[in-house]
Amino acid sequence: AQKITQTQPGMFVQEKEAVTLDCTYDTSDPSYGLFWYKQPSSGEMIFLIYQGSYDQQNATEGRYSLNFQKARKSANLVISASQLGDSAMYFCAMRATGNQFYFGTGTSLTVIP
């Protein structure tokens, strides 16, 4: 069975500081992809970053990086230099064989000025 776990319901970070949002996953498939999405209060899911299970290097996209630790089955999102506009829900998702995406329950991030 595929499962995504996000254990931090809410996180606070000071503006301009870095923050790490945790994500662990469970799958028996050898090949899978891991994704992070941001959902502001408006409701739209915004794609942030992707990591493939065979990728040797951690993915980075601007201020976002994905700390991929395959042995520990973790795919934490690191946001550097937090901005007020980063306040939102963040969802970790996984796609293994088959075509369903599995999402975690999300982490609410609040950036404090």
Added chain:
Amino acid sequence: DTGVSQDPRHKITKRGQNVTFRCDPISEHNRLYWYRQTLGQGPEFLTYFQNEAQLEKSRLLSDRFSAERPKGSFSTLEIQRTEQGDSAMYLCASSLVSGWETQYFGPGTRLLVL
């Protein structure tokens, strides 16, 4: 704007009524997904299409739910005889069949069943 669009953005209906939502994917995307998201949860997969073919349906999708994508472009999701438990955000996403298929989401349709 070439992103995924959904219509309507909000819908209030009375229990027992039928509702229909529309999704227009990114034009070159051949896969289209429907999700349901309830408060405090991540999106849950409902169904997906590749072109006009509906290839997979979740067990969450009861027989009151039906989805179509007649010409492989836009899709509709219909809920018949709505129940209060159907109140949720309904999200549509589209992707290309390549690589790991990053999905791009629309703004969602928020349904409230009274």
